[in-house]
Amino acid sequence: MRLTARQLFPILLFIAILLMTIRPIADPDFWWHLRTGEWMVASHAVPHADPFSFTNLGKTWTAHEWLSELVIYGLYRLGGLPLLILTFALVITAAFWLVYRRSPGRPYFAGFALLLGVLAAAPAWGVRPQMLSLLLTSLFLFLLDRYSETRSLKWIIPLPFLTALWVNLHAGFALGLGIAAVYLGSDFLEWIGSLVSPSGKKRNLRDLLPLAAVLAACGLAVLANPNGARMYVYPFETLFSSAMQAYIQEWFSPDFHRPEWQPLAWMFLALIGLAIFARRHRIPLAHILLTLFFGYMSLRSMRHVPLFVLAAVPVLAALAEGAAGAAREALKTATGSPVQKAPPLPGWVNVLLILFALLAAGGRFASVVSSQPEVERETFPAAAVDWILANQPDGNIYNTYSWGGYLTWRLRDYPVFIDGRADLYGDAFIESFLDIYRARPGWQEALADNGVNLALVEPGSAIGDALAVSPEWELVFSDENSLLFVRR
Template identity: 30%
Template sequence: MTSAAATGGWWQRARAAMRDEGARTDHFAPDGLDAHARTLQAAMPLLFAGLIAFAVQIYMDGDTGWHLGAGKWIIANAAVPTADPFSHTMPGKAWTAHEWLAEVLMVGADRLAGWGGLAALFALSAATTFWLLAREAFRHLPARWAVAAVGTTAGLLFPFALARPHMLAWTLLAAWTVILLRAREQRRAPPLAAALLMVVWANLHASYIFGFGLAGLFALESLIENPRNRALLGRWFAFGLAALAAAALVTPFGPSDFLYPFQVSGMEALSVIGEWRRSTIPADNLFYLCLAGLAVLVARKWRTVPPLRLLLLVGLSAMAILHARHQMLFAIVGVLVVLPLLSHGREPRGHLVRVPWFWPAVALLVAVRLAVPYHFQEHSSYPLTLLAKVPEEIRRQPVYNEYSQGGPLVMLGIRPYIDGRADMYGDDFTFRSRAINRGDIVKFREDVARYGIRWAVVEYDDGLKPRLEREPGWRKFAEDKHAAIFVRTN
């Protein structure tokens, strides 16, 4: 077979696969749970939202603190910072506060009802995200399989359910993906109005860049399927241009913000930041189980999987293996792309199962969360009781702190040595901080001299703690089971 013939054959198969992807003829097989589809479609998002509303897990990350600090600064100054206003080690250094809108929303929720208000905000986001996912799952699948798909997605996402901007972006990612898939299913371009999602997304979280990649992929898929339909291609082009304009022109940083995600992803220091680690067994067993299931599904249906969607699934899998945080993309986008493959050729339900009591139930959940006092559970990143013991004259002095403790310090108005903004501190400083945490007393002494450090807060299990207990010129001021505070005596 000649190369041209082989290429032509692949092209024809690709176009046929994309035509077949939407041409489903038979109907849903009877399912004992289908009689309860309406209840299940609403109950699953409510269950996940309830877990978020009352779980202590969402505050297990110190970054929540500096996001709150940034939001307070933005509201107080009626501006988005372009330089570091917080640390005593990098004052004035250029900083892209690309999540400013999420930070303002977080502060608004915090001022409404403290930690409980913040939990209510993220519970609302979770309910909306899983409403979108459940709606698509029950549209494509019999109830028992829809429950399995949504439940598995919840299991993948729950470890990443933290009170940070990325969780608010879940809703936009799900909505954007559904809009693109619906457009392809109906052989049309997305509505221009949908491009306005980028106005919010680009100011909320850097994952909006992935949204552009998705739109480009589905536009290319449409081109392969309909190479002569200029009107359709023109509408896809107009949609993409409108989305680009929304992201570039309605953000504080303009087009330069497009480069930010790529600059961060190239940092060497990501290797020592937990969420950027590789996905491993046994830490990520559910992810690898889903990956194995996806491989089996693709192996069985590879002839009918549109090539670009197969490429997307492979890309999502590779991203999630390399960096655990991308399991979120794998879960949300992956399940929406896989749903038609799981339907075994059944035509999607043309109507949506409407659950009129769902949003009132969500409102009730939010109201309960706001009304019930939230009992914050302290841990090593948030030793708030211990920090409250530090006199004001010491709090105003330069401090040494561990990476994850910087956020709470910012939240309390204390200028940190380092916090979760590794993109601003850079590779060298982040690695240096990690070495000190592990007990490099020489580097610690150098930074004490360089930055005039007068006190230190260290996690109870840090290697630096026993070194400071023996270090001349330092004494232990206070400690508990989470952390210890040391002050200089000379």
């Protein structure tokens, strides 16, 4: 097997990306997704009312990720947490492979732009339905790019069918409609431009009809879900929830003082710098519009950073290739001859490098799987839950927001106070939960009104400190990350 460096580079790049995407499960929402999948298998139904909390039991619930949750539970049944970790690592890697295929300047400019994007998006990865939405977003972009380049209908005919799948996996399906609309709008603007340009090629307005028809079909395909027409408005309710924007971390803006967000800052700087200094390089209007929009959204919310990466990497690669073109011309002028291509590497070198990369990925996977129990103990109140299961105290439980999903999975006989389904609980309830969590006046009465006899909270929290000094409560268990109180 004799490969040139250009051929070997993408292989090693994507093994490296796969290695980076393999990580332990620490997402607090994972556990209620897993529990929901189990509930559906047992009930042979999609939930339309809350079955897991005592505070909102029976309240209408739009389970927009129901198919993702069945997938998660099915994979768990087949291979446990290791299979889930590997599968979602492959899903994320596939999403970035499609980005690479869309990018000019392959392999090196596209590869290094992608690597920067991968590092920028890394904080958002996990075993979560959003990763399936990320893959479908990337696939939509890939298909629409191919259609824009070839005008062949074969690239956009799958979009309505993908929309029907997507709407059952995650509410991010709205991104697909929006992205298709941006491509259609870009075509319209270019048609307008062709009318006023004296020398440009005239475009026919009828050329817009195929994509417009497919976009309309995508809109109708949204109805192919168990929640019906409600899915037309659901994504926007979530997007404009004031409590979610104010209190849920992934909706916060990236903190550029933290090291994990530095690659995102570098990506913005690279885009700006190359846009200034690169020689002229035509970038599709749709790419520019999507990069600007998702760039703005990524500055508003960490949740949107991966979407910015999907849009911006091809633009960054194009700008880098344009900047390098001048350097190549200068080198050719200085030497009087074009740059020589590197010869193929010896076969044994190729095999050795690929084997080493695969061994590194395998070692990473084994390490992550072996560390999962420890990550669970450090991230969630595993020991406190063990105590509850062993002692079976009576009563409703007040719990920390980020632990509700874990309790839903492990404490089957204890409905939770709250979990990560913020859309179900609503802004008013989240505010009342936080009043208790911050031990504001009336917290004792609020717990009593909800029949709470157990409280599982973090050390150092305001409610934990208040419960510790209250004569009505007794601390029955504590460790490094949890306090468990029982009403006397």
